[in-house]
Amino acid sequence: MSVEVTILGAGVAGLTVASEITRRGGAVTLLDRTGPPGPHGCSWWAGGMLAPWCEAESAEEPVLRLGREALDWWDSHAGGVTRAGTLVLALGRDGGELDRFARRSTRHAALDAPGVAALEPDLAGRFRRGLFFAGEGHLAPRAALDALRARLEAAGVRIGQGEDPGPGPVIDCRGLAARDALPDLRGVKGEMLVLRCPDVSLSRPVRLLHPRIPLYIVPRGDGVYMLGATSIESSERGRITARSMLELLSAAYALHPAFGEAEILEIGVDARPAFPDNLPRLRRRGATLYVNGLYRHGFLLSPAMARMAADHLFHTTRPEMMDEDLSER
Incomplete structure (x- = not known):
């Protein structure tokens, strides 16, 4: 199946989703209102702790289960993971x-x-x-974002400035800026x-x-x-x-x-x-798929959310963390 999408937002959500789609052979254009990843946004200020068992002390069950994917994903896509617990x-x-x-x-x-x-x-x-x-680990978020960006550019992904995707499917990973479409964010x-x-x-x-x-x-x-x-x-x-x-x-x-x-x-x-329960969501409205609500688990949960977004695009599956179709709202 051929997939060609524009992704809005070049933070950790947008970069991980872009990485999963290109890994499966899809074509991606990545746009951000401030341009390529840099000193702005939640991803820049993240702690970079890949700590699902610690986070489970106060988070819902999916954070532990889905977060366990993060260490291997970051190791294989960006490197630089320190597994010192x-x-x-x-x-x-x-x-x-x-x-x-x-x-x-x-x-x-x-x-x-x-x-x-x-x-x-x-x-x-x-x-x-x-x-x-x-069993836990950590990484340097800024280095990890740079590594993802470099790999995407080497794979032919254009990373530009702006938020006008033009026609075609869109994946919205704009974080808090997406409140214009996600009022419960x-x-x-x-x-x-x-x-x-x-x-x-x-x-x-x-x-x-x-x-x-x-x-x-x-x-x-x-x-x-x-x-x-x-x-x-x-x-x-x-x-x-x-x-x-x-x-x-x-x-x-x-x-x-x-x-x-x-x-x-x-x-x-x-x-x-x-979102109100502090868990991430995939939501579809028309031709736009929203990936949002990572809360304080951006680097921990973005790999699992990216996997689900790619599964939905390539196989039309309904992922675990996907809400009902909002296209009629």
Whole structure:
């Protein structure tokens, strides 16, 4: 079956969908209002954690099941996946949060203080216990997006600026900008920091549990870390609040005091697109197929959503995460 489509949106959703379609022999034109992938949008500010078992602690069942596809997909399509697991910790006063996390998740090993120190020597003596999710991984989102873009261009995909697809089938991956067609889509604001702290060496993402603002910190190499992230019910995309900045930095300092001397390299703010249940959707309206609602699981769930979109286009199947036909609405 011959497939020729225009994809709107060159974030992680648009790039993964384009990759799946071209892999199967389809022809793709990729358009974005700001042009090729760059320093804008949720994908640019993502943590890049491929952590389905950790996310299942607070997410619906499909996030775990579908997210398990992500590590192998990114390895084969972009490379650069580090499979060092995830370490989950809590300060002594928040030990109940660690117990709750353990009850609501699977595929983890309980660590005592020597076990934590063996995984992350720079955290030795700071935490009495933790949880280790050995099957998880992480990647550098910006490098992964660049790798997808380069592979698509090498395959003959034109990546241009604009949002006028012309006639023919369209796949809309515009994220929050698609609220003009998806009225139940909402924004969930996330605020992140990129820090340089050469005095701390971490080998894997670390999640520090806290009743108010859980923290994750992801190593980017050379003493650089991504620190995040807030989750605020707001579509505002342009500023970080003083409270968020203080809480993120305070949590990093609690993880290791050396972060108090870190250099802030970047401040990132954007609004993630989410449906009411925080699960992604495929929706069709006429000739347009919408792939949206990745929430805070962009790199984790986009491979599975791309697979479903390609299955629908090539085989006219009705994927698991596809809503009813909205063409009459």
